[in-house]
Amino acid sequence: MAKKKEQPEEPRDNVIDAIKMLAKERGIDEEELITAVEEGIVTAFRKEFGGSQIARVQAEIDRESGEIYVYKLLKVVEEVEDKENEISLEEARAFDSDYELGDDVEMGIEVEKLGRLAATAAKSAISQKVRDAEFRRIENEFTGKTNELVTGTILRKDARDVYVDIDRAEATLSRENQIKNESYDYGKQMKFLVLGVDEKNSRPTIALSRTSNELVRKLFELEIPEIKTGEVIIQSISREPGSRSKVAVYSRDENIDAKGACVGQRGQRVQEIMN
Incomplete structure (x- = not known):
């Protein structure tokens, strides 16, 4: 008692x-x-x-x-x-x-x-x-988004990392996942690939990438309807981040030109991906 x-x-x-x-x-x-x-x-x-x-x-x-x-x-x-x-x-x-x-x-x-x-x-x-x-x-929100494409806004950067706002959560683009000579200015909106959820300075942070081959794949899926529907398949990706990328594609439908579908009229589709 x-x-x-x-x-x-x-x-x-x-x-x-x-x-x-x-x-x-x-x-x-x-x-x-x-x-x-x-x-x-x-x-x-x-x-x-x-x-x-x-x-x-x-x-x-x-x-x-x-x-x-x-x-x-x-x-x-x-x-x-x-x-x-x-x-x-x-x-x-x-x-x-x-x-x-x-x-x-x-x-x-x-x-x-x-x-x-x-x-x-x-x-x-x-x-x-x-x-x-x-x-x-x-x-809960981002563990299931690994290898997915997200849009974020640059918050700040230091000598090594770039910090990005994604849906009110702070994400980190580490040096090894940055593209050489790419600008990361405050307020700039960019697309990133989610690598996973890490802990940094006792705080949770979302790890991002701008250099992964998977980022290119996701951008093509976003911009090319034929890839999204599975009519055109990405066979392989070779990339030198910030310089050039090579994407091998083929079509499941003989009536669809795989290369033409990716490039688009006057190069419009591939230009959207490059931007």
Whole structure:
């Protein structure tokens, strides 16, 4: 049986409202976020106030008032040997006569600047939950799109990588998957091949390519209706990214000129692919 020794604490009406609002904005389960903040308060308490010698510390946020309650669980014993984690039966019964040996007493902990502690914990918990939710969304949405064509907008670039926005998710075009001398200017829209979902700097990212032969295949499928329907087949692709590509095609229908279908009238189809 666990009972509380009351801890005086001023209500913080805005705490629970702020958490609920953030949960809604970020698309995170409300209860999951509140629980994460409670766990964060315990972690922050141990770190800032040296609560490592206390075996069992817990925190609760009242779901209605936003009141924050931090307490330690004390085991009811006959003789106290560890005052940080135990309480005598006599002292426990001074709070409640129903206590028995082996019960747990929830003893409130006076914590200075508890509001700041809660704010720090909330910030950390929210950041982690947002990362987790983002990773799940990206993984669910893009793992099944490996080797598919996507359109993205260039966000920025550094000495090695180009960062691309794809459906509100950040993707990475690494140096080895970039075309030499190709410009990747901010705001430019381009087509990419999805290689898969990776983790970069503890964040999920979609790996892209501009050099893969499969990118050429997908572009031909997009622009050439006869390839999309299977009337014209791509037999092989040879490519020097940024310089030239050779695509061998043949037709299943003797009435369709495979090469002509790919080139298009006045070279219009192949020009669309090159652009």
